[in-house]
Amino acid sequence: xxxxxxxxxxxxxxxxxxxxxxxxxxxxxxxxxxxxxxxxxxxxxxxxxxxxxxxxxxxxxxxxxxxxxxxxxxxxxxxxxxxxxxxxxxxxxxxxxxxxxxxxxxxxxxxxxxxxxxxxxxxxxxxxxx
Amino acid sequence: xxxxxxxxxxxxxxxxxxxxxxxxxxxxxxxxxxxxxxxxxxxxxxxxxxxxxxxxxxxxxxxxxxxxxxxxxxxxxxxxxxxxxxxxxxxxxxxxxxxxxxxxxxxxxxxxxxxxxxxxxxxxxxxxxxxxxxxxxxxxxxxxxxxxxxxxxxxxxxxxxxxxxxxxxxxxxxxxxxxxxxxxxxxxxxxxxxxxxxxxxxxxxxxxxxxxxxxxxxxxxxxxxxxxxxxxxxxxxxxxxxxxxxxxxxxxxxxxxxxxxxxxxxxxxxxxxxxxxxxxxxxxxxxxxxxxxxxxxxxxxxxxxxxxxxxxxxxxxxxxxxxxxxxxxxxxxxxxxxxxxxxxxxxxxxxxxxxxxxxx
Numbered sequence: 001x002x003x004x005x006x007x008x009x010x011x012x013x014x015x016x017x018x019x020x021x022x023x024x025x026x027x028x029x030x031x032x033x034x035x036x037x038x039x040x041x042x043x044x045x046x047x048x049x050x051x052x053x054x055x056x057x058x059x060x061x062x063x064x065x066x067x068x069x070x071x072x073x074x075x076x077x078x079x080x081x082x083x084x085x086x087x088x089x090x091x092x093x094x095x096x097x098x099x100x101x102x103x104x105x106x107x108x109x110x111x112x113x114x115x116x117x118x119x120x121x122x123x124x125x126x127x128x129x130x
Numbered sequence: 131x132x133x134x135x136x137x138x139x140x141x142x143x144x145x146x147x148x149x150x151x152x153x154x155x156x157x158x159x160x161x162x163x164x165x166x167x168x169x170x171x172x173x174x175x176x177x178x179x180x181x182x183x184x185x186x187x188x189x190x191x192x193x194x195x196x197x198x199x200x201x202x203x204x205x206x207x208x209x210x211x212x213x214x215x216x217x218x219x220x221x222x223x224x225x226x227x228x229x230x231x232x233x234x235x236x237x238x239x240x241x242x243x244x245x246x247x248x249x250x251x252x253x254x255x256x257x258x259x260x261x262x263x264x265x266x267x268x269x270x271x272x273x274x275x276x277x278x279x280x281x282x283x284x285x286x287x288x289x290x291x292x293x294x295x296x297x298x299x300x301x302x303x304x305x306x307x308x309x310x311x312x313x314x315x316x317x318x319x320x321x322x323x324x325x326x327x328x329x330x331x332x333x334x335x336x337x338x339x340x341x342x343x344x345x346x347x348x349x350x351x352x353x354x355x356x357x358x359x360x361x362x363x364x365x366x367x368x369x370x371x372x373x374x375x376x377x378x379x380x381x382x383x384x385x386x387x388x389x390x391x392x393x394x395x396x397x398x399x400x401x402x403x404x405x406x407x408x409x410x411x412x413x414x415x416x417x418x419x420x421x422x423x424x425x426x427x428x429x430x431x432x433x434x435x436x437x438x439x440x441x442x443x444x445x446x447x448x449x450x451x452x453x454x455x456x457x458x459x460x461x462x463x464x465x466x467x468x469x470x471x472x473x474x475x476x477x478x479x480x481x482x483x484x485x486x487x488x489x490x
Binding site: 040046062065 | 421
C-alpha cells in the first residue's frame, strides 16, 4: 500500500473521512488517507454519473476493498461535472495517491456557505486521533 | 456481544508485525498486516503463514476409537491409515452440516485420532461427539487448550518449514510428529488455500518462537482477509457461510466426503438427499462485467430470484469478482448465465466449475 499518512492544509474535511479541494464555486472530492488505510487495498470504484446531483452528508458513490464495501459521503452539495474514470480503471490510485490521482469527482457547488461546516486539516487530525 | 474476546498465544506477534486485529468467532484475530493483496500474492507465489490457533482440536482415544469416529463423521474412517488425514462433515440426524472437519490418525501420540474443528463450532462439535459416544468404549477429549496452530502455505512453504524441521515433512494428506524450530509438533500436509504447504500444531508456549523462526525464514504473515480470498478462489467451503445446519452435504457439494454405507449419524438423511436430489445446489460463479458480489446478494435468472450468494469477494489472482451461492439445481451447471443483484445493480455472471482458480 502506499504513501505516508498526510492531511494537506489546503483541503477541507468531512468527518466521514472525505476531503474537498475548493476552487471558487467548484470542488474536487476524494477520500482521506485515513479512509483508504482503514479500507485496505481498494479494488473497485465505479464512478457515479456526470450530471448527477449530490447532497452534503449523503452517499454519492461506493468504494470497495477486498474485504468490504464502503459508502462515500459527499462533503458538500452540488452537481457532478466530471468523474475520475482513471480511478475506475485503476482503483489502487485511491490508495497510492488519495489526494491526487485518486480523486473521485469534480462538482459545481450549490451553496458555497456549506464549506463553513467542514473541518480544516488540524480539526480533522484531532477527530481521527480521538 | 460484549463478551471478552480471546487471544491466541501469538497475539503479541501479530501486534509486532503490524497486524490489524478484529473480532472473529469470539477471538481477536489479525485480518491483515501489510494488505490483503500482498498477502494473497505471497501465498500464491512464495510462502505465507496464518495463525489458526482459534481452531479447535478434539482427541478421540480408547479401544473403540475407530468405530466411534466412523459413527460420528461422514467419510469412511476405515480408509484412514496411521499418519493419514481425512476431510469429512459432522452431520446432525437430519443431515444438516454441524461442521466440516479434518481428522488425523495419530501413531500412538496424545490420542488415537485428532480432529480439527472450526472455532465457532468447537463447543457444539464436542457436545455432538459426546452425545454420540454413548455405548462406545472411547474417551472424547477437548485438546484445544493444548495446541496453537500455524498454517504455512505456498509453493515455498515446505522448504521454509523443512529448514527448521528435525526430519522430513509429511507429504500431502499425511501427518507426522517431529521437531520444528526445536518444538515438538504435529505437522500435517493440509491447508485451506489451494497451495502446497503444511499445518503445524504445537504447545501454545512454543508458538511465538516458531512464528519468529518462520518470519526469519522469509515467510510472510497473512491475515483472515487473505485466507478468505485464497480459499474462495479454490472453492473451499466456509462453514456458517457456504453451509450450515440448514444444508445437507449433497446440496453443499460435499457428497464426495459422505460414505452413507458406513452408517454415520445422519447418513439416512444424506442418502435420501442423494437419491432424491436437492432443490438447490451450491455453485461457484464469476462476475463477467464489473462489480464485486457479496454475501446475501440475490442471484437472478432473468428477473427471477433463483438463489443467494453465500461468499463473495474480489479475486486477487483473477482480477474479477467471484463467489459461491445456492441456486436452483437446474441452474447450477457450469456455463449457465446468471446475474447478481449487487446492492440494486445488476451484474452479469456465469456459473463456473470448481475450483475457480486452478494454479499458475
